[in-house]
Amino acid sequence: MAQPSRKIAAKRQPNRPRIAPPANARHGRAIRAPRATSAVLVYESLHNEIIALRIEPGAGLSENDLANRYGVSRTPVREALLRLADEGLVEIVPKSGTTVSRIPYAQLNEAIVIRKALEELAVREASRRATKSQITGLWSLVERQREAAKADDRSGFHAADEAFHAAIAEAAGYPGIWHLVNQVKVQVDRIRHLTLPEGGRMLRVTKEHAAVLTALEKRDGERAVAAMRSHLDGLENSLPEIRRRNPDLFVDQVGVFVLPGPAGRKTRSQ
Amino acid sequence: MAQPSRKIAAKRQPNRPRIAPPANARHGRAIRAPRATSAVLVYESLHNEIIALRIEPGAGLSENDLANRYGVSRTPVREALLRLADEGLVEIVPKSGTTVSRIPYAQLNEAIVIRKALEELAVREASRRATKSQITGLWSLVERQREAAKADDRSGFHAADEAFHAAIAEAAGYPGIWHLVNQVKVQVDRIRHLTLPEGGRMLRVTKEHAAVLTALEKRDGERAVAAMRSHLDGLENSLPEIRRRNPDLFVDQVGVFVLPGPAGRKTRSQ
DNA sequence: CAGGCACATCTTGCATACAAGATATGGAAA
DNA sequence: TTTCCATATCTTGTATGCAAGATGTGCCTG
DSSP: OOOOSSOOOOOOOSOOOSBOOOSOOSSSSSOOOOOOOHHHHHHHHHHHHHHTTSSOTTOEEOHHHHHHHHTSOHHHHHHHHHHHHHHTSEEEETTTEEEEOOEEHHHHHHHHHHHHHHHHHHHHHHHHHOOHHHHHHHHHHHHHHHHHHHTTOHHHHHHHHHHHHHHHHHHHTOTHHHHHHHHHTHHHHHTGGGSOOOTTHHHHHHHHHHHHHHHHHTTOHHHHHHHHHHHHHHHHHHHHHHHHHOGGGEESSTTSBOOOSTTSOOOSOO | OOOOSSOOOOOOOSOOOOBOOOSOOSSSSSOOOOOOOHHHHHHHHHHHHHHTTSSOTTOEEOHHHHHHHHTSOHHHHHHHHHHHHHHTSEEEETTTEEEEOOEEHHHHHHHHHHHHHHHHHHHHHHHHHOOHHHHHHHHHHHHHHHHHHHTTOHHHHHHHHHHHHHHHHHHHTOHHHHHHHHHHTHHHHHTGGGSOOOTTHHHHHHHHHHHHHHHHHTTOHHHHHHHHHHHHHHHHHHHHHHHHHOGGGEESSTTOBOOOSTTSOOOSOO
């Protein structure tokens, strides 16, 4: 491949956009205003399927198969897979194949610790800077969440949960924190569906949010941080039990052999 | 686009890799063991050019031009640009064009604050968990940095600087922190070359690292955190002056019009 | 029966052609 | 002169074909 022959600058380029693109990409991958292209649709579909564990960790993905399945060509499928690989949800081996990543168990604890650090920063700052209207909005989110919990609407509950955390970051003046948290918690999200429907969990989480918000409203930053911390401790403790129940979904260390023969447990999807 | 007709799982797929891919993707984009493909080479080249401001913020990039310049087809160029767009270094407007992002000034402070939170977490934990050999390795990095500073080797100095921070995260047992920090500080890196060669800066930074490490070695976590914090405060204060000297490189808010006519200052590259 | 090697067949990486939309340009009309 | 519109030409998005490597299969050889 040739090196660029000269400094890149500006021969006349007649078709240059005059409007700065929408404020999507903040710190990185993040939201990216859906361009509604086939590639984005495929990406979102695969992302959801993988996060929801509807595609089994370790399963093979073929660009051709996916292209047929979605009725598009390999090009947008490939674009989607490359983004998923950057997120760590699939693993591409150059001339060989692409598989859905197993959940890297060692990263789960790390992800939770990092998330706590980021969200504590957010809630501390939000306690100082949140406006009255932002606090009102947060209360309405808590209320919406309570309603979803009572109606046993898990999907709506989860949506309100995410909106709450995003709004905290927004109120802190650091909206990028929520984007980062979203990146960090990708693998953690995959085990969300594995938590047993422990009775009253949703109402408990709602109360924890309310506790955070009560402290925040009183501008008691440290108490808000503590409440957020204990809120986020919830999942961490249940990790070992979840793994015990679903051993095949996890992997200890990436880069090791997966024993395929009769000696090892058959871990490949088929 | 058709929806996938049935649950994705496992018709027989003869060519499935048996070796788990190398442990590249940790939390996200991150390192990704260089696949030495054309797309990666183009990506790395463009990434470096943009970070070093050798390509002007606001300049237009055409896939065709880049393909010619690098002597490859549009396909790998496109793959590189998509990754850069996810990182926030370029902005793609669908059927119109691609430009190098201007530096979003508002995000710089946020990035620095987030970085501080992450690195404080890392150094606190490293103070507890670092092994003797890790501490020895850190001292050698400080020494290497001191040598580069004395030799006025800015590039070597910067490499050692980054290695030091990465090693702290490693010693903390949270290597993913460094990957996150790398993502967060992308835009900040772009103004690194704009700092005036304030005399003795490199030696001062080296001393700050030594202070962090001295506290860490004594297992005095809080003092190490404080040292790291003041270390990272350095750049934050110089932001306004840097912007004052290079107003065209920055943008306040994304999503606004860029006045192209004679009424406004001509901000496009050509 | 065991080991090894050639080959068929899959995989991803890249090049190229086409499609559809956005912008700039130039001329026509007021 | 100013405004508007048709159009040429650029842009990115997608489809498709080819290339090169990797893996599984089965025959061949010992």
